[in-house]
Amino acid sequence: MLEHKVDIRVRYAETDLMGIVHHxxxxxxxxxxxxxxxxxxxxxxxxxxxxxxxxPVVELQAKYRxxxxxxxxxxxxxxxxxxxxxxxxxxxxIERQGxxxxxxxxxxxxxxxxxxxxxxxxxxLQALMPYIK
Amino acid sequence: MLEHKVDIRVRYAETDLMGIVHHxxxxxxxxxxxxxxxxxxxxxxxxxxxxxxxxPVVELQAKYRxxxxxxxxxxxxxxxxxxxxxxxxxxxxIERQGxxxxxxxxxxxxxxxxxxxxxxxxxxLQALMPYIK
Amino acid sequence: MLEHKVDIRVRYAETDLMGIVHHxxxxxxxxxxxxxxxxxxxxxxxxxxxxxxxxPVVELQAKYRxxxxxxxxxxxxxxxxxxxxxxxxxxxxIERQGxxxxxxxxxxxxxxxxxxxxxxxxxxLQALMPYIK
Amino acid sequence: MLEHKVDIRVRYAETDLMGIVHHxxxxxxxxxxxxxxxxxxxxxxxxxxxxxxxxPVVELQAKYRxxxxxxxxxxxxxxxxxxxxxxxxxxxxIERQGxxxxxxxxxxxxxxxxxxxxxxxxxxLQALMPYIK
Numbered sequence: 245m246l247e248h249k250v251d252i253r254v255r256y257a258e259t260d261l262m263g264i265v266h267h268x269x270x271x272x273x274x275x276x277x278x279x280x281x282x283x284x285x286x287x288x289x290x291x292x293x294x295x296x297x298x299x300p301v302v303e304l305q306a307k308y309r310x311x312x313x314x315x316x317x318x319x320x321x322x323x324x325x326x327x328x329x330x331x332x333x334x335x336x337x338i339e340r341q342g343x344x345x346x347x348x349x350x351x352x353x354x355x356x357x358x359x360x361x362x363x364x365x366x367x368x369l370q371a372l373m374p375y376i377k
Numbered sequence: 378m379l380e381h382k383v384d385i386r387v388r389y390a391e392t393d394l395m396g397i398v399h400h401x402x403x404x405x406x407x408x409x410x411x412x413x414x415x416x417x418x419x420x421x422x423x424x425x426x427x428x429x430x431x432x433p434v435v436e437l438q439a440k441y442r443x444x445x446x447x448x449x450x451x452x453x454x455x456x457x458x459x460x461x462x463x464x465x466x467x468x469x470x471i472e473r474q475g476x477x478x479x480x481x482x483x484x485x486x487x488x489x490x491x492x493x494x495x496x497x498x499x500x501x502l503q504a505l506m507p508y509i510k
Numbered sequence: 511m512l513e514h515k516v517d518i519r520v521r522y523a524e525t526d527l528m529g530i531v532h533h534x535x536x537x538x539x540x541x542x543x544x545x546x547x548x549x550x551x552x553x554x555x556x557x558x559x560x561x562x563x564x565x566p567v568v569e570l571q572a573k574y575r576x577x578x579x580x581x582x583x584x585x586x587x588x589x590x591x592x593x594x595x596x597x598x599x600x601x602x603x604i605e606r607q608g609x610x611x612x613x614x615x616x617x618x619x620x621x622x623x624x625x626x627x628x629x630x631x632x633x634x635l636q637a638l639m640p641y642i643k
Numbered sequence: 644m645l646e647h648k649v650d651i652r653v654r655y656a657e658t659d660l661m662g663i664v665h666h667x668x669x670x671x672x673x674x675x676x677x678x679x680x681x682x683x684x685x686x687x688x689x690x691x692x693x694x695x696x697x698x699p700v701v702e703l704q705a706k707y708r709x710x711x712x713x714x715x716x717x718x719x720x721x722x723x724x725x726x727x728x729x730x731x732x733x734x735x736x737i738e739r740q741g742x743x744x745x746x747x748x749x750x751x752x753x754x755x756x757x758x759x760x761x762x763x764x765x766x767x768l769q770a771l772m773p774y775i776k
Binding site: 307309 | 401431433436437439441442444473481
Binding site: 256260261263266374 | 523532580
């Protein structure tokens with residue numbers, strides 16, 4: 245299991261009229277955690293793009309358990325549990341002082357610039373492998 | 378079944394470095410369609426809020442089938458299929474010239490200002506009822 | 511003078527905790543109006559990009575005169591008053607039922623993909639010229 | 644002079660099709676720096692709001708000198724140079740490894756919840772005063 249976390253302080257611009265964080269912004273935080281996860285794994289996402297690969301989102305799901313508010317200090321965890329075949333699944337949980345606010349997951353395709361879906365690059369799989377049992 | 382659609386032209390600010398629309402923005406469009414759906418049903422969301430109710434998102438899921446691009450003209454459908462009990466489910470589909478780009482759904486709690494979860498207001502249920510069967 | 515307007519309905523996601531539209535979103539609307547202005551002039555911004563040009567923002571200024579709220583129906587005007595030399599200036603005003611909410615302007619450089627600042631393409635200047643005096 | 648800085652790592656969602664950060668997002672970072680400045684001054688913005696005051700933006704201006712990119716590590720400075728009368732001016736500069744990317748400023752009104760413009764609260768002025776010569 246590859247797991248990593250980032251600290252997020254809720255920005256004013258992320259709130260809405262309801263007085264809480266707008267639900268769309270949680271996906272931006274998950275993305276921040278996903279990118280930090282790849283840094284941690286030693287294969288930054290920016291390197292993947294430089295090599296001509298993209299990881300577009302193909303599926304999302306989430307449960308919003310409690311609201312986040314302006315200025316909250318959150319912990320956003322990203323986790324990869326299995327070696328990807330053509331698609332990679334990443335799960336997320338967001339906590340505030342131990343309280344669970346959000347559980348979610350995203351699935352991503354590997355896509356080559358100007359092309360279609362492809363298999364993950366071998367070097368990327370090798371960087372991930374040591375973490376997945 | 379209550380169903381309604383809105384036309385959305387993709388904004389430049391909704392794209393990202395990948396050259397396509399960032400996945401978080403689809404939820405903003407779904408929200409636009411959801412609000413238009415309630416206008417169409419004769420009970421605008423703004424009225425709900427004025428009466429002290431909110432509809433926070435408690436669950437989301439989506440499949441992203443094809444990418445949207447800058448300046449695309451999209452049709453975003455929102456649909457309510459069943460009478461809500463405590464929670465309401467709304468489904469979405471996004472199309473570009475007949476091509477399906479996105480299928481998703483959201484579940485929302487009814488919440489009273491300064492309080493907790495509640496049942497939907499009776500007048501709101503009455504406005505919805507004629508459309509469901 | 512080249513002038514054009516777009517209608518904007520304020521989205522829920524554009525509001526913040528203060529109960530009004532977050533100030534950053536006005537620039538997204540100005541961008542929508544700027545792009546519609548170029549469509550109207552017969553030289554869509556997407557064509558500029560397809561030809562290898564970008565128009566990054568180099569300067570902004572604005573006065574926010576009154577707040578916009580969720581579900582407001584706004585009119586956003588974009589205006590070009592002078593032929594650009596190396597940079598182009600576009601001004602904006604945003605109104606709600608005749609009330610002025612916002613006055614602003616942006617200046618943009620013409621930049622060539624992978625290169626630096628450049629002069630506007632001749633065909634673009636020719637498309638603009640009939641409107642400027 | 645009251646001055647404070649925050650570190651910002653550029654998020655993927657803040658980029659656009661042009662491959663650089665969308666200009667509207669700089670204002671979100673300025674807001675993050677402005678809020679950290681008030682924390683540093685010992686009078687958090689959240690306290691102001693809890694006391695019934697808001698600080699809506701009434702004026703903005705900025706020069707964008709160089710582009711920010713995905714994953715850049717930026718330093719965003721916020722500075723207050725003068726005691727506010729009815730309005731407060733805050734200036735910003737954004738740097739990447741010593742290179743200046745952005746200079747800007749915002750002016751804000753003090754507004755009372757449900758009311759109009761007002762003078763800044765005395766305790767807030769007293770918290771600021773020691774820094775302004």
